[in-house]
Amino acid sequence: MSRPRSCGAGARRAALALAGAGAAAAAAAHVWSRYVEIHRFTVREHELRILPPGTRPVRILHFSDAHLMPDQARKIAFLRHLETLKPHLVIDTGDNIASAASIPVLADAIDPLLRRPGAFAMGSNDMFAPHRKNPLRYFLRDPRPEGFTKRHREPDLPLGSLRSALTSHGWKDLTNTRASLRLTGLQVDLVGVDDPHLERDQFPAPDAARGAAPDAARGATGEAGADGTGRTPAAEAAATSTRADEAPAADVPHLRIGVAHAPYQRVLDAFVDDGAQLIFAGHTHGGQLRMPGVGALVTNCDLPRAQARGLSTWRGVPLNVSGGLGANPYSNFRFANPPEATLLTLRPQRR
Ligand SMILES: [Fe+2]
Structure with a gap:
């Protein structure tokens, strides 16, 4: 029963x-x-064979989205630690701070990096203080109100102070402009835009004086996951990191790099059309939300989710999207998505 x-x-x-x-x-x-x-701060390492034969290896450190607060001791320690990687070039793709008080703390933490050749593009959080957000908003196609843009709003963070700190030892400010710097045996031609997420990007006009065709092959294949054993000795790093020579050089190979905070497709296309051989961006926080076995759930822009973090290609050009070092302090968590910086070792193409 x-x-x-x-x-x-x-x-x-x-x-x-x-x-x-x-x-x-x-x-x-x-x-x-x-x-x-x-x-759980980590350094993600990759190798790329995109330099002309005979060129010395170049280590590029890429960091992004620190969203630094002055009391974040472990993040500050990791920023200091990055100098031990002895990069020849540093690329910072923005969202450095989360308060005005963070600027001197950031400048002190990355002071050794600021003394190396470097360049940066700004993100929205370098201009506007963070506020509380519902994480679920990222699932909307565009969480901002219709027609919303901050283009004409005055930043409420001291953008000038941050810019002064980042340029204090010669880093290039790539806000809608171009710049060049010289490493040993290689000229790096940079182009950058202001934050596309705020629609502040205005791609700079072609530079006729630097119109030479790229030396390195388009579409080189990234060799992800290198263990870094190919590092050159510190002595070579010191030699290669000689302070930039501003003058364009016709007698050395050129490397063209595009830099933006948010990797919107229109900007990536513009970099490719401009001849970029390598592109750096941040903004995605590795997908903002990640699920084990699934990966990024959103990118907070129109970049495909599969490219929300790491080294991939955009129309054949290597694209490194940093997963970032932090998060909005009002939603300061990361899941299946450790905070990261990237060390890219560029090597000559095989003959
Ligand atoms: Fe960010």
Whole structure:
């Protein structure tokens, strides 16, 4: 004879157990992402063979989206640690700070990097202080109100102070402009834009004086996951990192690099059409939200989710999108998405 009351009680117990397990898993994920993963700073390394034969290897350090607050001691320590990678060139794709008080702290933490050749593009969080956001808004096609743009709003963060700090030892400000710098045996021609997420990007006009065709092959294949054992000795790093020579050089190979905060497709296309051989961007925070086995859920721009973090290509040109070093301080967590900087080692193409 059946006993429906007992079966009903069993189903309720199972449902409660399931709900409890789900709540426990959610709580564990929250604790992990808020107090553990947010501090698991890592350096992602890749090799790219895009330099002309005979060119010396070049190490490029790329960091982005630090969203630094003055009390973030572990992030500050990691920023200091990056100098030990001895990059020949540093690329910063913005969203450096989360408060005005963060500027001197950032400048102090990256002071050794500021003394190396470098360049930067600004992000929206370099201009506007963060505020509380609902993470679910990222699932909207564009979470901003119709017609919203901050282009004509005055920044409420001291953008000039940040710019002064970043350029204090010669880093190039790539806000809608071009710049060049010389490494040993290589001229680097840079082009950058202001933050496309705020529609502040105005691609600079072609530079006729630097109109020479790129030396390195378009569409070189990235060799992701290198372990970094190919690093050159520190002595070579010091030699290669000689302060930039501003004068364009016709007698050395050129490398064209595009730099932007937010990797919107229109900007990536413009870089490719401009002859870029390598593109750097940030903004995506590795997808803002990631799920194990699924990857990025959103990119907060029109970049495909599969390219939300790491080295890929855009129309055949290597594209490195930094997963970023931080998060909005009001939603300061990362899940399946450790904070990262990237070390790209550029090597000569094989003959
Ligand atoms: Fe950011």
